[in-house]
Structure formats: structure tokens, C-alpha cells
Amino acid sequence: MTSTALRAPGRSFFTLLTAVAAAAALTACGGDKGEKASQTAAKVNKEEITVHQINFVLQRQPGLKPEQAEAASKQVLERLIDQELAVQKAQEQKLDRDPRVVQQIEAAKREIIARAYVERVGESVAKPTNEEIAKYYAEKPALFKERRIYSLQEIQIEAKPEQFETITNKLKAAKSLSEFVEFLKANDIRFAGNQAVRAAEQLPLNSLDAIAQLKDGESRVMTTPAGLTVLVLNGSRSQPVDEAAARPAIEAFLLNQRKAEAVQKDIKALRDSSNIEYVGKFVGGPGAAASAAAAAPAPVVAPAPAASGLDAATISKGMGLK
Incomplete structure (x- = not known):
């Protein structure tokens, strides 16, 4: 060989x-008088779930055909209701103040904002x-x-x-x-x-x-x-x-x-225009290599x-x- x-x-x-x-955006149909229907899809205790929330989830499902949107929207709504019930119970138990939960929320927030910036750079x-x-x-x-x-x-x-x-x-x-x-x-x-x-x-x-x-x-x-x-x-x-x-x-x-x-x-x-200082055990680490990797094609x-x-x-x- x-x-x-x-x-x-x-x-x-x-x-x-x-x-x-x-998926195509869902449109609300009014009655005989042509009145615009409410954007509220469901009420869970005192909180509302809106059509906009459903559409946001649908837009993140690649391959969904327009004719599937109505059935999919109903399934999404049921999941959002379950989610809202869990959120309300978690808040009642003050889980939203748990340090681990707060840390995860902040990490997700940073990732979303950073991704938005990356997408903005790509638009040019x-x-x-x-x-x-x-x-x-x-x-x-x-x-x-x-x-x-x-x-x-x-x-x-x-x-x-x-x-x-x-x-x-x-x-x-x-x-x-x-x-x-x-x-x-x-x-x-x-x-x-x-x-x-x-x-x-x-x-x-x-x-x-x-x-x-x-x-x-x-x-x-x-x-x-x-x-x-x-x-x-x-x-x-x-x-x-x-x-x-x-x-x-x-x-x-x-x-x-x-x-x-x-x-x-x-x-x-x-990186070149910022002051980046490594502290403690990270001094002398792979930071320089990481910077070089960022610049590499x-x-x-x-x-x-x-x-x-x-x-x-x-x-x-x-x-x-x-």
C-alpha cells in the first residue's frame, strides 16, 4: 500500500x-367589522404571551415551510405556556436571584450582544x-x-x-x-x-x-x-x-x-488598541498565542x-x- x-x-x-x-409572519384576522385582533396569544395568570414571541421562536426553526406555520405556532404556544409557568414558579421561589442563575443570565446576555456586534461587522x-x-x-x-x-x-x-x-x-x-x-x-x-x-x-x-x-x-x-x-x-x-x-x-x-x-x-x-493585562496564574499564559490565532486566517x-x-x-x- x-x-x-x-x-x-x-x-x-x-x-x-x-x-x-x-416562516412567514403570522397575521391577525379581525371580525366582520375589520377590527385588528389582539397580539396576545394567551394569558398565563397575570402574564401575557404574544404573537411576537411565537414568531420569534418560529424564525429560529430553519426549514419550516409557510404552510406549516399555523400548526407550528400552536405547538410553540404550548411550549411558551409551560415555560411561563416554570418562570413564574421560579420567581416565586426567588430562583431568579440565585447567584448561579444570575451568572448564566449575564453570560447569555454577553454572548447575544457580542454576536450582534459580529453580525454588524459582517454586514459591511x-x-x-x-x-x-x-x-x-x-x-x-x-x-x-x-x-x-x-x-x-x-x-x-x-x-x-x-x-x-x-x-x-x-x-x-x-x-x-x-x-x-x-x-x-x-x-x-x-x-x-x-x-x-x-x-x-x-x-x-x-x-x-x-x-x-x-x-x-x-x-x-x-x-x-x-x-x-x-x-x-x-x-x-x-x-x-x-x-x-x-x-x-x-x-x-x-x-x-x-x-x-x-x-x-x-x-x-x-486587541491591539486595548489594554489587556493578565493577572495571577494567567500571567505568561497563552494570551499572546490567542492574539496571534485571532489574527490568523x-x-x-x-x-x-x-x-x-x-x-x-x-x-x-x-x-x-x-
Whole structure:
């Protein structure tokens, strides 16, 4: 078996979170006189639950179709009633003053405000041009024009860096995957294996070109935080995607990438212009490294062509072989 070592891509420093409205706003219908109905959906003791609260929850449910909104709104209302009852009872027991609860509320508040700022920074980013989209398509043939569906055998190996060379050499010398697995067992090297069928866009982008060059039976080795991952190509089939089909996903991917870069640049500028002092046991810690990581470009994840059934939400979360 032949093998070439590759480094597995790192994780993004910052992932942009974008709220997508997934349901049509509910409209209130009046009586024969055309009077506007109340925005109150229910009263729980002395407190009201409004249509606006229901709509807010619906907007956070991606994939909800307009025709499902009415039924979904009734289910949401029941959950909000249960929630309101729990809140009222908690307040009665003064749980809202519990230090742990107060701390969680403040943490959630900070996260929401920080996310709003991140989204505001992202709003200033320009959308990619048609030329930039076409250029990306042309530069990534393994993703589009020469896209393939891969049948892969994956072996995740727990190993220390000093073991990497020995394991890699044994993989090269092994006449079969079974022989390599027996070597791992004989040397008490922990591993886990599985088989998977993955489209090109579901593979680590930094390794895709190398994987695309594999022939049946050949393998690639990638380093991971826990050790090594061995990918063996069992077979593949061609499934190209034309530029028109790929365009929406490429546009979303490039836009999200620009937003992430803009946020990283902005955070770095804020760090550089602020007085940050580490105290106590945190003095001399990884603060400088964290600042450098904030300035580093985010690792790239492949956009999913529309024909594959993967959308911009999948791109935002990142894709890799599991």
C-alpha cells in the first residue's frame, strides 16, 4: 500500500452565526367589522404571551415551510405556556436571584450582544462578484468539474508523535489493510475504523486534491490532535457539477469566508488598541498565542454544490470526514 502524509485542517477561530427567517409572519384576522385582533396569544395568570414571541421562536426553526406555520405556532404556544409557568414558579421561589442563575443570565446576555456586534461587522462585507465566483469554480476542479463520490475506509489511530513514523512506514509496507490492522492490534495501539461514502465537498479541503489523485486501494495519512487518521480509497464514481448549479453555494461560501476574515481583523484591531493585562496564574499564559490565532486566517472549508443537497448552513458549520 502507498501512503503520503498530510496535515488535517484546523478548526475555524470564529464561526459566524446567521439567523435565517424560516416562516412567514403570522397575521391577525379581525371580525366582520375589520377590527385588528389582539397580539396576545394567551394569558398565563397575570402574564401575557404574544404573537411576537411565537414568531420569534418560529424564525429560529430553519426549514419550516409557510404552510406549516399555523400548526407550528400552536405547538410553540404550548411550549411558551409551560415555560411561563416554570418562570413564574421560579420567581416565586426567588430562583431568579440565585447567584448561579444570575451568572448564566449575564453570560447569555454577553454572548447575544457580542454576536450582534459580529453580525454588524459582517454586514459591511461586499458580496463576491460573478468573476470571483467563476474563478473559484475554475480553480477547484476536484470540487466541481471533476467532482467524485468516494467510498472510503477510515481508521482513527490514537498515537504519540514519536510513533507516527513507525506507523506510517508499516502502512506503506503492508500488503493489505488487514495486515496493517493486525500490526496495530499486536502493538496495543488503540484505533477505531469505519466505512463511509462522501462527496468531494464533505472531505477536508486541504486534503481533497491529494485524495482526488488516489487510485483504488491507495491511502493517505492525516495527523489529528489524537494521533493519525488513515483514509483508504475503496472506490469512487464521477458526479460533476456545472458552474450554474454550484454558483449559489460558492457565493454563500465566499461571503461567509469574508465575514469571518472581517471579524478576525476587527477583533485583532480591538486587541491591539486595548489594554489587556493578565493577572495571577494567567500571567505568561497563552494570551499572546490567542492574539496571534485571532489574527490568523481561518482554515478553508469547501462549499457544497447545490446538486449535492448541501446548503449554505452546512457550509457555515464546516464539513469534514467523520
